[in-house]
Amino acid sequence: DIQMTQSPSSLSASVGDRVTITCRASQSISTYLNWYQQRPGKAPKLLIDAASKLQSGVPSRFSGSGSGTDFTLAISSLQAEDFATYYCQQSYGTPLTFGGGTKVEI
């Protein structure tokens, strides 16, 4: 199985801050990497696929980068609605696996 490791597991930030979350794969996965946002009590929402492709309707303050084993999700100016947990997920091979999550809180 491909292990996905996210860091940090949680972070505290303020509205307007720039936030970066990293995700590392246990082997090279090219750009087969997706990012999700999950608000409390809600289903995850796809933000970015193929490491950097923003989904329709997702604010441009979100961006993704990376390839191979190291990936980053950045939020350029944190908004109140961005306080949530973020997960990376590899789509390179089965079993499909997720990172452990990064909780972004105030």
Add this chain to the structure above:
Amino acid sequence: QVQLQESGPGLVKPSQTLSLTCTVSDGSINRGNYYWSWIRQPAGKGLEWIGRIYTSGNTNYNPSLKSRVTISVDTSRSQFSLKLNSVSAADTAVYYCASGHGYVNFDYWGQGTLVTVSS
């Protein structure tokens, strides 16, 4: 936009079979190149992929659950289903269904349904 809705018992006894159904809106289940997945999330923990099915009937399962899982599809009802047998308390989680295509594995999700395993 695809809409998905999970349904099924919220309480299952240990050693019994957990059965859930996901209803897909507007006939989207017949979309070419789509597949349909189950994912679960124990309270306060991360996400675990259970498996997926294509409308052809081909399936992929997580090896960690493969011996206990069956996913099936009924395109005439626009539904796909999950059966997980021999459940224990460790199977207590919110269960989500989701759609995917290509390498975009989970583009739309159901709202999730909590299943508790307890006597």
